[in-house]
Amino acid sequence: MTQLLAGDTGGTKTILRLAELHETQSGPKLKPLYESRYVSAEFTDLVPMVRTFLTETAEAIGTPPKPQKACFSIAGPVVNNTCNLTNLSWMLDGARIRQELDLKKVQLINDFAAVGYGITGLEAEDIDTLQEGEPREDAPIAVIGAGTGLGQGFLIQHQGRYRVYPSEGGHTDFSPRNELEFQLLKYLRDKLNVNRISVERVVSGMGIAAIYQFLRDRDYVSETPEVGEAIRTWEREAGKGEKTVDPAAVIAVAAAEGRDRLSKETMELFVSLYGAEAGNLALKLLPFGGLYIAGGVAAKNLPLMKSGIFIEALTDKGRMRPLMERIPVRLILNQNVGLLGAALNASRL
Structure with a gap:
């Protein structure tokens, strides 16, 4: 089974998760294996944090983890798979992270784009309906979220899967x-x-x-x-x-x-x-x-x-x-x- 590494990286805290990918007839399913939360400022970079996480994961699941691919959502603008975090003195480069962690693929994405991708994996208990409306499967999906700022974005189907587009709305x-x-x-x-x-x-x-x-x-x-x-x-x-x-x-x-x-x-x-x-x-x-x-x-x-x-x-x-x-x-x-x-x-x- 393919192991994946996911991260939600912010100026205050970072959550890392190791998951296992299972291909099913209804599409890919993810089985979480281990998850941990860290204070971002206690690390000089994402790489030493991930190494700490992998060591903890090995102890928790009883076998050395071997993730092949990773995606990290970043609280800041991502350009050409690089990002300067808004509230942290980290300069992240996907290519460097891939090389230093010996991964096959690494992608950095904006944190609100990650929310867009997450919508496609939500279960019924993860949402509360405010208005039933008249849903259409072929129509765009919009997402808006107020927090520290106001994120906005949208999803459009392309070749059988949704693609996420962030905005500065x-x-x-x-x-x-x-x-x-x-x-x-x-x-x-x-x-x-x-x-x-x-x-x-x-x-x-x-x-x-x-x-x-x-x-x-x-x-x-x-x-x-x-x-x-x-x-x-x-x-x-x-x-x-x-x-x-x-x-x-x-x-x-x-x-x-x-x-x-x-x-x-x-x-x-x-x-x-x-x-x-x-x-x-x-x-x-x-x-x-x-x-x-x-x-x-x-x-x-x-x-x-x-x-x-x-x-x-x-x-x-x-x-x-x-x-x-x-x-x-x-x-x-x-x-x-x-x-x-x-x-x-x-x-x-």
Whole structure:
């Protein structure tokens, strides 16, 4: 059996997985053999990390692993199978990694492209349907995911298999829909001293914090002392290397637990903006193969995502509403979808 090595590599952590490829009548199936997580900054490069992983794997499974092919999803732009990681001083080169690890093939792919490949390997329990729609097997698939930034991409069938195409759609213009959102746009332009605001500035983890600050500074709703102090601590830590507060998490938890009305209003506006941008992507691609919502923000706020706010914003496209209501919308629950995608891509090398 062919052994494959897959990695989900980021500035903070890296997850590595060894899998075994089995060819079946329904297509390739992957059997995970061993998986481990590492702090990226504790290694000078990906190669020594992989060597550590292979040593641990041998001890865990009782036999030396012999992967032939590998694919690593990278949090950063990949050009000609090379990448400078965005938040880590690693310069990765697929050819060098292949040679130093004695592998037959190595491919580096963008982390959001890996999510796209992972969609093709999801099981029923890995997704939650937000809108049934009218699925078509021959249609494109779209994927959007808010996290640190806002990833967007799409899949198209080619010769019996899907090909993944990433995009930079998160950097398109933020387009307000009403007076409150126009005020948000002006607030961000003034605060950041820029002329243009991308949709990623509001539909992302940093967008949650920005929306909270906007509503707070406009006295839209009063804040509770507990949440307010946490956000002010985060603001004081701006520019520092170590942060003690994750503002998006603080706001989301307070909203979910009903402890802070300002947090609740923040998250509802965020989800509406998220749905509106997902609808914009759907209008451009008509993804009747499915519009998939990725990223930890959506999965960690499932009740709010399923409240109707997201789908109402997605379908609120004037004369195009009937068309939007036909698009299947699915939320990815499996937070290792990128790692799964890297493994599936490795199987195709």
